[in-house]
Amino acid sequence: MLNDMNTSQTPRTPRWIWLAAFTLVGTICAVGLSFLVHYLLFFSENINPYRQSLLAAIILPVAIAAPLLFYIAYTSQTVRNYRNERNFAAAHDPSTEVLNGNAFTTLVERRRNTSVSEAGRTYGALLIVEAQNARSINIDYGFRWGEESMRQIASVIRANVRRSDIVGRLSDDEFGIFLPGATVEQAREVGERIRSAATETPFLAEGNELSLSLDIGGVIFEDQIEFRGLMRVASEQLDKARTKGDDGFRLSALGASEAPERRT
DSSP states (O other), X not given: OHHHHHHHHSOOOOHHHHHHHXXXXXXXXXXXXXXXXXXXXXXOTTSOHHHHHHXXXXXXXXXXXXXXXXXXXXXXXXXXXXXXXXXXXXXXXXXXXXXXXXXXXXXXXXXXXXXXXXXXXXEEEEEEEEETTHHHHHHHHOHHHHHHXXXXXXXXXXXXXXXXXXXXXXXXXXXXXXXXXXXXXXXXXXXXXXXXXXXXXXXXXXXXEEOOOEEEEEEEEESOOOHHHHHHHHHHHHHHHHTTTTTTEEEEEOOGGGHHHHOO
16 A cells, blocks of 8 residues: 555656757767768768768758658557547447437437438437347346347347437437438337337347347427437337237338427
8 A cells, every 4th residue: 555655655756857868869869870971971082072961962861751750650549549449438328339318419409400301300210229128137147148138229220210310228228229311110110110120030048049029119300300309209108018019010101290399
């Protein structure tokens, strides 16, 4: 414990000192290299002065600039990769690698305003997908296998939506799917395709084959309806889908005339 305290209390060298030292050492090395090249060239009797100057003009930039430019490019790419990884981690669920709830909400709000029909209206679909047996898998086989089942469901969802569609994880056992510009028929086709693929894809937990069943509730919207209102209607449809009243899949259509009554 004492060693850890001593280590944590050790003063760090200010960053500007390190930068100044790096610049000074680099400059000294560059000057030394330049002096060495000129010494070797200009003290040679076999090379005339013109060729000596020409060789110095070629050798010095290559010897000094090439490693420096490579280091700058490598550092810039490393920083860019780190920034991309950090941004990805901040916006995505670490287990399934789909958007997390906050990023999903933000992106849907942005994309919802761009799904404009020929009549100048925004339209599309929002689906909530719930894994029926995710909790039972967690209880029977442990959290690791529960997350593995959610990863498989996320993979099934991504394989059955368009690249322009938005997929996010809303909770431990729920995913959200936003289908900009989707009609009732298209939304139902996507939902049924996802449910069938999830059921037909075998899932093995500790060697035991399990069936991954899904319930889906969704809403088809038209015109400007708040995201919270869409989520509320889709959640209501999901509650009804759990009763198997419509084979585990329920959709509600909101038209322009219904929007004021549905807003929250």
